[in-house]
Amino acid sequence: MIYQEQCREREAVVYENYGPLTAAQGDMRIFAPIAYAAVRRAQIVPIVHVEALALAAWFPICWRVGAPLPTLIVLRTLCKDGSCQPPGSPRNASSLPLALRAYPFVAGAEGEDDTPAEILIDDVIPDQPTDVGAPILTAQGKAGKGTLMRLHAASAFNTALALTRSMTDELAAVDLLEPWTLEFDIAGQSIRVDDLLIVRPGDFHTPKIFHFIKKFGPQAASFLGAHRISLFRAGILVRAARALSSSQSNPSDAPQAESMR
């Protein structure tokens, strides 16, 4: 089955138990994204280039080292448990990458050659439902509004994925990526995020970038610009982590963070 093969984007999301959507699952109810622990807690989420400019306002956009090639991702927090995200995330819907907007449907599903891709769904129970949810299929057998919204997000992700991967692979092939070390001392504890990559800042005036943009055009230019702008959000992640550490010494100021509950 296709879904059992390696998919670098799916590996980067904490899907728990995903498989093809079956007709028997039509009665399964889906809930608001933040009802699911995976949506709230994912530290690293794969993204596609078309959402880079929107997400640059929230998180650093970079790559995660992978085998054989890196994956384009957003880093939502310095904390592995998903706490200490920037103010507004994940409750503000604009902070959610397409892969999380699609959840529990799986982004990154791909067909083999001409074979249509299957719809994959993560068979999970929301741990913090905000309402009663809605079934995947209506009584008439049609996809409900919530289902369509999620499939729409998954479709947008899958449509852009090939070009996103091509650009990533090219950046890696011409050695434009370099390690991005994030290590901070917060309240006496060393917090470190490993295996991240960014485009080497010193290479932006070199022929490598010229050839990269000549190959991929305006989308690549806009994408690289968004990547550069987004890196300033790393400071916000540090501030959010420090706010949590200071609130631990003053519990009355505790922010809404998983690790504080």
Added chain:
Amino acid sequence: MTNVQEPIRFAPLAEAGRTSWRRPRLFEFASVISQIPLSDSEILLTSHHLPIAIDYADEGLHVVAITHPRFQRTPAIDADGRWQKGYMPIALRCLPFRNVRAGGGKQCLEIALNLAEAPEQAGAPVFAADGGLSAEVTQIAALLSLLEEGKRRLQAAAEKLLIADVLAAFQLGSLPHGSAEKTRSFTVDRNKFSALSNARMAHLGRDGFLPIDLAVACIFSQRLMPTLVSVATDEQSGVRRAIETRYEDITPPLRANVQIDDSELFSFQRFAETDRRHGE
């Protein structure tokens, strides 16, 4: 304190007769002066906090951060005059000083005469005991020199965007009868930017990435403006586009009649293709 309706008056440091100075704590004046010049080193960070524009004045292009309240979705200055944004541009941080180009291209340090909130109180010394600038003013003067260099590099980058024909005026759409007022400030029209050929885009950044940085920063910062502000697109098309970075832009409305029944699961690929065709 300066009258907020009154322009800031500067005088050359050597002629101003000031022996002490203090940084402004309140910034009501930033609403009146409307825009702050930027250096190339702060363009990306500023785009997270303030709208960036390219102002056409004095026969030249000037890259600025807009501080006028009419162009802010959330105010840059609160009712008490305090700065509200997460970043303050270099030019504001260096006040009450500024650098101007005097005759012969020589830079001249000036000091504001009407910014002091409590002029009767003594501030930090302008001059050191040896008659030269004090250590802190020397640092500010050096920062202002870097700002001037950065402004010139941004000016060159803006000229490239003008030549590439990707600039469009801002429009204020609050006039009666639905008409719109064009401003003298430009931003980057994302449609025009996206329509550039691969070769043209590559050459835009051939001698450095700054023109592309500037273009993307302009587009990115458009989200900080209220919806009444729009981008004046090609006049022939008559289309005025609100400036938003929205998910709707990358996920067009679904028009396909998607149905799942017991016979087979619908094709995700066909779904995406139908969706794409409807979106075109």
